[in-house]
Amino acid sequence: MREGAKVPASDVYALDTGDGGASRLRLLDQVYGSSTRRMLLDAGLCEQTRALDLACGIGRVSCWMASRIGSAGAVVAADVNPDQLVVAKSLCSKCEHLSTVEYIEASAYETGLPEESFDLVHMRLLLCHLTEPAKVLREAYRLLKPGGVLVCQDLKLSSIFCSPESSAYACMIAHGLAMGAMLGVDYDYGVRLPAAAADTGFRSIAVRLEQPAYMRGPEKRLWEHTFAEVAPSMVRTGVATTGQLNDLFEEMRLVAADERVFIAQACLPGVIAVK
Numbered sequence: 001m002r003e004g005a006k007v008p009a010s011d012v013y014a015l016d017t018g019d020g021g022a023s024r025l026r027l028l029d030q031v032y033g034s035s036t037r038r039m040l041l042d043a044g045l046c047e048q049t050r051a052l053d054l055a056c057g058i059g060r061v062s063c064w065m066a067s068r069i070g071s072a073g074a075v076v077a078a079d080v081n082p083d084q085l086v087v088a089k090s091l092c093s094k095c096e097h098l099s100t101v102e103y104i105e106a107s108a109y110e111t112g113l114p115e116e117s118f119d120l121v122h123m124r125l126l127l128c129h130l131t132e133p134a135k136v137l138r139e140a141y142r143l144l145k146p147g148g149v150l151v152c153q154d155l156k157l158s159s160i161f162c163s164p165e166s167s168a169y170a171c172m173i174a175h176g177l178a179m180g181a182m183l184g185v186d187y188d189y190g191v192r193l194p195a196a197a198a199d200t201g202f203r204s205i206a207v208r209l210e211q212p213a214y215m216r217g218p219e220k221r222l223w224e225h226t227f228a229e230v231a232p233s234m235v236r237t238g239v240a241t242t243g244q245l246n247d248l249f250e251e252m253r254l255v256a257a258d259e260r261v262f263i264a265q266a267c268l269p270g271v272i273a274v275k
Contacts, residue, residue, distance in 0.1 A: 074102065
């Protein structure tokens with residue numbers, strides 16, 4: 001497999017991986033990381049926890065979980081793309097006072113990990129990229145011990161908005177949703193997550209919503225950078241031309257530079273759910 005190749009188990013992931021996507025993923029964690037950490041602590045993450053970070057990406061959450069877990073617990077960081085694991089290992093190796101993190105290349109559909117082997121399974125922005133998200137929820141359920149907890153956040157792309165309004169963002173959101181429909185995925189999957197968790201058999205489901213907003217700073221440009229990474233897929237699927245996208249990106253850059261405009265980032269509906 002060539003470096004950076006998309007493999008079947010990653011479904012139709014349209015974003016960059018490895019070093020190519022690392023800057024965006026770091027920025028994403030700056031925007032949403034605090035909410036993820038609160039959810040993990042509320043779910044009972046502690047020194048004895050055996051946790052799985054499924055679709056770990058560049059390992060920001062894995063690394064943080066390891067800093068909270070002692071020698072009695074463990075973190076397994078799994079991703080289908082080996083380039084992501086290379087970056088994750090490099091990141092975690094620079095952190096101090098960490099428990100050992102085990103990195104494995106695995107499909108979220110069939111991890112190959114033992115049944116009922118984790119106290120906690122974490123997933124962030126995974127299910128919206130998959131054609132069979134319910135299958136992954138069933139795999140997470142299988143992996144959890146009785147009483148174990150799922151912590152999951154996913155995307156509602158259509159919730160992004162600007163004030164004053166930006167036609168560029170409205171057009172780009174429409175292009176993104178159209179591309180997802182053509183690829184067979186749902187970039188608004190987050191709103192379906194609580195019901196899907198219940199259908200899987202999870203109980204005591206607590207729902208969380210996170211939607212940061214910014215008037216300045218690099219975080220304000222998160223979705224501009226994200227759309228830039230998926231632009232080739234938008235062109236390939238025929239939802240927009242390169243020229244159309246370039247015009248939209250120019251307007252998005254102007255919006256980011258205007259400190260009178262705030263951008264509300266995509267809402268991430270999340271659940272803390274018990275097996």
